[in-house]
């Protein structure tokens with residue numbers, strides 16, 4: 584996974600390719616369900632001023648930080664308002680990564 588790097592949102596086509604590569608790696612995990620289970624509470628509603636999934640401009644700005652940064656901020660939390668691991672204590676790093684991927688996919 585270390586070499587799983589890319590540059591959002593410049594290479595939109597590259598993103599599509601890496602997404603399919605990624606899907607093959609985490610077939611057994613349902614990122615949409617994981618998102619609904621925890622992240623949706625904030626990211627579906629804008630609760631605590633969370634960036635709402637589906638808000639294209641909001642996520643385009645965040646995506647510019649780079650996918651790896653978004654994953655890192657998800658794991659460690661951000662600014663005291665995005666809780667570490669998005670409050671999903673049971674989620675593995677890999678699963679959180681899949682959910683961030685899903686959130687970005689739903690927001691472009």
Ligand code: HEC
Pocket residue numbers: 618621622623624625626630631632633634645648652653654656657661662664665666668669670671674679682683
């Ligand atoms: C308690 C509310 C809450 C929950 C639950 C939550 N988030 Fe967040 N999230 C936030 C807020 C608020 C921000 C904006 C933080 C900021 O920009 O200062 C944020 C930001 C983010 C970002 C953008 C990080 C960045 O660097 O800009 C990602 C990615 C993210 N959340 C993923 C997730 C995932 C994945 C989950 C579920 C596993 C989750 N969040 C659950 C509140 C939440």
